[in-house]
Amino acid sequence: MPRVSLRFLLSLLIFQISSFQILHAETLCGRFVTPEQIKWSNSEKRTLCGSEGSPSWQNIPFNQAEFFFRSFLQSRGYHSPNFEKRDDKLFVKPGKLTVVSKLRTFPERADLDLDKYWFPIGRALTPEELNAIEKWFAFKLGRLGYACPKFSMTANKATGEVLIQFDTGAHWTIDEIEGASIPQVEDGTLDRYRAFAIGDPYDPVMLENSANRLKDSQTVINTQYSPECAKKAPGYIRQTTLPGEPRLLSFGFGFDSENIFIAKGSWRNSRLSRNASMLEVSGSLSYRQQLLMTSYDWYYLPYPSAHYLKSLLRAEREFEASHETRSIKTVLAPAYQTDWSQLKLDMYAGPSLSFERTLRGDAPGATRLLTLDASLNIMDSMYEYYLANPQTGYQVNLFGSFSNKSAVSDVSLAHYKLDFTYLWNVLNYDPTIWILGFRGSFATTQPGKGTNANQVPASFKEFLGGSEDLRGFARKNLPSEGTGSLTKVYMGVELRLNNKLPFNLQPLVFYDYGQLGDLAFDLNPVQFYSPGLGLRWASPIGTVRVSAAHGYVAKDEDNQYQDRTDMQYYFSLGEQF
Amino acid sequence: MFFRHLFKAAAYGIIMLVEFTTFLVIVAAILFGIFLYRPEWIVNEGNLRIAAQYVLPRFGVELEFKSFAADFPRTSLYERGIGLTFEKLRVKTDSLTFIAPTAGLALAFNIHPEHPALNMIGPVVVEDGIFALKLPPDDPYKEDEPFKWDDKLLAKIRAIKWEMVSATFREINIEKENKVLMRGPMNLQVFNNDRIWTINFASGELLGTPVIKSKVQVDIRLPADQKASFPLDIKLNGSASIAEQGPVALEGTMTILSLEDLRYRLSGSIGDGKEIIRAKVNGFFDHGRFASQIEGRADGLVATLPQLAVKRCRLEGRYSLGGPEILDSNNNCEVFIERIPLPEELAFADLSPKTFTLKVHVPVKLTLKDKQTYLEANGVKAALEPISNDVYRLKASVVGSFEGFLSASTDTIKSEIKVDSQIEIPEFQNLVKRLELTAFAIPAPLHTLQGRVACGTQGKIVNLGEQTDIPLQCTTALKSSVQALAMDVSGAIQTWMDRKPKLKLDVLFKDVAFELPQMRIEDPIPQFVPDARLQDKLEEKPMKKVSEKEILPIELAISIKTAKPALIQTHILKGPPVPVDIDLNITGDKAAVAGQIEIKNYTVTFLKRKALVDHVIIKLDPTQESPELDGLFVFKETDFRIDLILKGTADRPFYYLESDPPRSPTQLLSMLMYGGEADALDTESQRSVEETRAAMVDGALGLLSMYYLASTPIDSVGYNPYTGVFRARVKLAKGLSLSVGSDLGGAHQSVGIQKRLSENWSFETTAEPDQETNETKGVALFKWGRRY
Structure with a gap:
């Protein structure tokens, strides 16, 4: 009796295992049994099984089906499949998935930094993956100045080793750019947007930056620089441009957790003269800020140049928790944009006249200011290149504004502001894995002779709190009294994980620190800090950032800020870092 | 006085000489007499020892023995005999060594002065002997003389009576120039019994020869008439073990009626087990006529041919050793070949013939011309018995003629062989069904x-492959409900001695x-x-250039043409099948492909419009890395015509747009892609048009991508000129889009991401710089x- 029971149990077990296997297999057109986890496209199924519309492809021989299966499986990374013909069916076993295990080149080149290119390692070895490696390699050689390399790639199906054999071709310097003229614009005018100069080594990053600058200026709809490999001598680049119409009328609306709702409208003519001067009238409307601005960048020189006269007229209403102000400001300043040593430099210096009125808050009721403003923006080429997905490089902004009571102004002020962002690709992986970012801001306003601190207008006062600095505090919630401080210092450090998680999710951890000062160049002992966590998602429609942080206050002997320490959550769309 | 003394001295000398001569004669007579009547006084152990010690060494002969006995029987005055027996005999010269523990020899002879003769030899006995012989080196200047029977000597040998010979040698060693020709143990017994001579020979391993072991028995029956030489009946039975060949066995009988009349029946085998050759030959040579019947079989000699057999083989004709017509024969054989199918053939073993039967007819004439042997073989035929089954029919035959001098190298033999074969598949579906699994x-x-x-070859091979010209023909007449394949292939395989073969x-x-x-x-x-x-x-190797193609061992001259366009039904391009014309040539030993593939006069829906494919020509040039393209698509509407021109190469095709009336390429492309003027398009569409135009001009829009774009409405286009990657979104249905082409790259995204929602509406995220401070702020x- 026990023996019979044991046999029965064994049979039942075997039957269940077989059924389990059968249930996890898919049968195509009654002839091919394949594992369920491999999904075949409709075209693949029709190739294997034929269809009513293509009778010549029905009932294809098993060895031909085997040939197709090998190719289809190869496109998925299975390179050693097994096939078994049994009971008028072909059983397909995909075998082991081969992943990319190693990359090497022939000849070897240390400057390729192949060991830093980690991304393909561990991914399925497929033709598509090889194409991606080829693209990376072409771009990498381009960055070394080789615009037209020839290379061939082979990969070992069993070990996953990939070998790239290449001939760099000639090293390019950019000798000539040929492009069609833009209607109504002097030839050479738009060269001011170039991040490179004739004679510079070929670098696709510089070419891309140049194209993006031109597109962002809205002067043209699109432009591209293409190296001419086949036709001309090395160094010949062709620029194709779609100028589009010069005038652009746009309206838009959006939202974020600080401004809640934003509406914007603008009219712009980006080719107002033969030197492509730009005139823009724009307005924006949000809960916090209403703004109407007219700006005119006038390229005044009779020949193509990067020198222009920056002028703007701005009317603004600011509605914050601590204050409400209205202001009108006009600026007229010579400006200049240039590139130097892979840095983009934007600068201007000139007078501005502003009228500011404080409707609510601890600030002077009305202030007239004639200031000398100066600004310098320095942006690293790699920061510019990765602007949509910051991961390396730096940017520094310097701004100064100076007024004197004896010269039209109601107050004498010297306002200094420094902002910087520095991103470090930790261990220099390509693509990046860990991004360590530092951002900071230092601003101070020094009242001049005959001016008290309480005479400083709200626009020159500093606040902390919000998604731009201390994320553990509400927007501009610090200081707790008055209409801002004369000095602020902010430092934030953030560590973000990139390219490791699915769906482009990038978790981050950050620590913000800030201090305020009631006097210029002086900081109060109270320290504010907010550690937190966040998530960045490079979604198809833009960068989504969410953060959760808790504000803390140290050395708050007067307990001024204890009611401001709480969890803060921020959501933004479009904000990159 | 002087002369007198001289005369006297001479006289004395003559007398002395006469007396000495007389003395010698007397001594010789005495010795002769002693030899006649008392030979044991001369030939005895003591005298032989003295001779061995003092006389023989002067002649380079060493003789040693333990004991020696001689016996001198006589039956009459003239009929004498001698029997010699040695114990522990050792004879050594420079070239010969003979050692025997026991050796004996008996001779009988006739000493009649008028007809001295050797009457009998034997018994000859050698027990456990050792014999070593060093042959002198060949004289390079000596000319070989042809062997000639010495009739007188033959007669004398025939007259000798042979008694028993029993020689067992522990070792026989024959060397020449320090090289062992033969070394090993050997036994020979020859004895007769009432006119039947039996020769038994056996040996062990004979170094210097392939013989490992051997044993032969030959029985020769002599004619009843003792004086007659013939007839002789010989019975042979032997076996040997040969290195690499294995056991060899031979048995048979031969009847020699005269030197010109010989009959034989022989059978033998070489090898054993799975690898064995067996043969049976019987026939005769009779006064210039001969006939032989041969049956033979070789099993396992070649791995893939388990059996090779010659059946019903009859060789017959006339011969004359003295010439001028040495041989005139007519030979017919049936050759049977059994082969082992290759492992790949096992699946269709029934189709793959395992046995072949060849009927061979070889008429041969050998004549003596200019002291050399001249061969003539005209009308040599070999025909394969036709093979027929459900799937195919195969037949083949070869007819050849050979002529030339045999003694020179085979290169001088002129030959011409005609090959004729045909294979036919009457119904292709039978082959399909048979090979299906x-x-x-x-x-x-x-x-x-x-x-x-049906395929066939008819050709000839000249001079044993010095030149080959084998034409080939193949014809197909295949059809199905929607497909067809009718083609004619004709060609030839040509080979020469001094250059590469050509196809x-x-x-x-x-x-x-x-x-x-x-x-x-x-x-x-x-x-x-x-x-x-x-x-x-x-494998690491430098980048290959076009010129560095692999060199084939054969020259090609292949042309491929279509008599009318081939129709390819794609099922993607709606409408009739695509007509394709081919005109290609593949030449040389690098298989250089030149020619063109052309599509022309074909209407297709392209970019949402009816377009006429005026022509698309793909030109192949072996000097170019990539095939050249030349195409023209014509979009004809009532009020305008747009030409989409295709140029460039298959790797980088370039497209240009021209129109009548003339318009800018951007305008034309926007009409084709979006059906409207470029100015009327929104920014995103305009950008798509421009990027498409850039990609078309750049050669980044491959034929396949263009084909996809042409087949569906385009949503948007992206193009990265640095990696040459083209990406497009095509609208398949409401709310459904598809990306074709490759992604622009994962690491880098545009700053301004814009997702178009409708003609003018889009969702946009940008980084806007502050006009005053230049700080950038993201906004969506x-x-x-x-x-x-």
Whole structure:
């Protein structure tokens, strides 16, 4: 009796295992049994099984089906499949998935930094993956100045080793750019947007930056620089441009957790003269800020140049928790944009006249200011290149504004502001894995002779709190009294994980620190800090950032800020870092 | 006085000489008498020892023995005999060594002065002997004289009576120039019994020869008449073990009626077990006529041929050793070949013939011309018995003629062999069904074709391969409900001694129609063939140039043409099949392909419009890395005509747009892609048009991508000129879009990401710099925009 029971149990077990296997297999057109986890496209199924519309492809021989299966499986990374013909069916076993295990080149080149290119390692070895490696390699050689390399790639199906054999071709310097003229614009005018100069080594990053600058200026709809490999001598680049119409009328609306709702409208003519001067009238409307601005960048020189006269007229209403102000400001300043040593430099210096009125808050009721403003923006080429997905490089902004009571102004002020962002690709992986970012801001306003601190207008006062600095505090919630401080210092450090998680999710951890000062160049002992966590998602429609942080206050002997320490959550769309 | 003394001295000398001569004669007479009547006084052990010690060494002979006995029987005054017996005999000269523990020899002779003769030899006994012989080196200047029977000597040998010979040698060693010709143990017994001589020979391993062991018995029956030489009946039975060959056995009988009349029946074998050759020969030589019947079989000699047999082989004719006509024969054989099918053939073993029977007819004439042997063999035939089964019919035959001098090298033999073979497949579907489950299954879409296929060769091979010219022909007449394959292939394989063989083929497609699998435009194209980049082994080598193609061991001269356009039903391009004309030539030992593939006069829906494919020509040039393209698509409307011109290469095709009336390329492309003027398009569409134009001009828009774009409405386009990657979103249905082409790259995204929602509305995220401080701030908006 026990023996019979044991046999029965064994049979039942075997039957269940077989059924389990059968249930996890898919049968195509009654002839091919394949594992369920491999999904075949409709075209693949029709190739294997034929269809009513293509009778010549029905009932294809098993060895031909085997040939197709090998190719289809190869496109998925299975390179050693097994096939078994049994009971008028072909059983397909995909075998082991081969992943990319190693990359090497022939000849070897240390400057390729192949060991830093980690991304393909561990991914399925497929033709598509090889194409991606080829693209990376072409771009990498381009960055070394080789615009037209020839290379061939082979990969070992069993070990996953990939070998790239290449001939760099000639090293390019950019000798000539040929492009069609833009209607109504002097030839050479738009060269001011170039991040490179004739004679510079070929670098696709510089070419891309140049194209993006031109597109962002809205002067043209699109432009591209293409190296001419086949036709001309090395160094010949062709620029194709779609100028589009010069005038652009746009309206838009959006939202974020600080401004809640934003509406914007603008009219712009980006080719107002033969030197492509730009005139823009724009307005924006949000809960916090209403703004109407007219700006005119006038390229005044009779020949193509990067020198222009920056002028703007701005009317603004600011509605914050601590204050409400209205202001009108006009600026007229010579400006200049240039590139130097892979840095983009934007600068201007000139007078501005502003009228500011404080409707609510601890600030002077009305202030007239004639200031000398100066600004310098320095942006690293790699920061510019990765602007949509910051991961390396730096940017520094310097701004100064100076007024004197004896010269039209109601107050004498010297306002200094420094902002910087520095991103470090930790261990220099390509693509990046860990991004360590530092951002900071230092601003101070020094009242001049005959001016008290309480005479400083709200626009020159500093606040902390919000998604731009201390994320553990509400927007501009610090200081707790008055209409801002004369000095602020902010430092934030953030560590973000990139390219490791699915769906482009990038978790981050950050620590913000800030201090305020009631006097210029002086900081109060109270320290504010907010550690937190966040998530960045490079979604198809833009960068989504969410953060959760808790504000803390140290050395708050007067307990001024204890009611401001709480969890803060921020959501933004479009904000990159 | 002087002369007198001289005369006296001379006289004395003469007398002395006479007396000495007389003395010698007397002594010789005495010795002769002693030898006659008392030979034991001369030939005895003591005298032999003295001779061995003092006399023989002067002649370079060493003689040693333990004991020696001689016996001198006599039957009459003249009939004498001598018997010698040695114990522990050792004879050594410079070239010969003979050692025997026991040796004996008996002779009988007649000493009659008028007819002295050796009457009898034997018994000869050698027990456990050792014999070593060093042969002198060949004299390079000595001319070989042909062997000639010495009739007188033959007569004398025939007259001798032979008694028993029993010689057992522990070792016989024959050397020449320090090289062992033969060394090993050997036994020989010869004895007769009433006119039957029996010779037994046996040996062990004979170094210097392939013999490991041997044993032969020959019985010779002498004629009853003792004086007659013939007839002789010989019975032979022998076996040996030969290195590498294995056991060899031979038995048979031979009757020699005279030197010109010989009959024989022999059978033998070489090898054993699985590898063995057996043969039986019987026949006769009779006064210039001969006939032989041969049956032979070789099993396992060649791995793939388990049996090779010669059956019913009859050789017959006339011969004359003295010439001038040495041989005139007519020979017919049946050769049977059994082969082992290759492992790949096992699946269709019934189709693959295992046995072949060749009927061979070889008439041969050998004549003596200019003291050399001249061969004439005209009308040599070998015909394969036709093979026929459900699937194919095969027949083949070869007719040849050979002529030339045999004694010179075979290069001087002129030959001409005509080959004629044909294989026919009467019904292609039978072949398809038969091969269906094998590794040689006919692939789709060919496997649905029905009809006849026939191939044949008719040609000749001249001078044993010095020159070969074998024409080939193949014809197919295949059809199915939607497909057709009718082609004629004619060509030749030509070989020469002094250059590479050449394959000439003219392939003419008379009627071709094929159907491709039905695929959906929205699906990515499957990978139909393995990617050549994925390999079993990696090899580092410099980048290959076009000129560095592999050199083939054969020259090619292949032309491929279509008599009328081949029709390819794609199932993706709606409408009739695509007509393709082919005119290609493959030449040289690098298989250089030149020619063109052309599509022309074909209407297709392209970019949402009816377009006439005026022509698309793909030109192949072996000096170019990539085939050149030349194409023209014509879009004709009532009020305008747009020409889409295709140029460039297959790797980088370039497209240009021209129109009548003339318009800018951007305008033309926007009309084709979006059906409207460029100015009326929104920014995103305008950008798409421009990027498409850039990609078209750059050569980044491959034929396949263009084909996809042309087949569906385009949503948007992206193009990265640095990696040459083109990406497009095509609208398949409401709310459904598909990306084709490759992604622009994962690491880098545009700053301004814009997702178009409708003609003017889009969702946009940008980084806007502050006008005053230049700080950038990200903003995301639903945006309406219009350029004017």
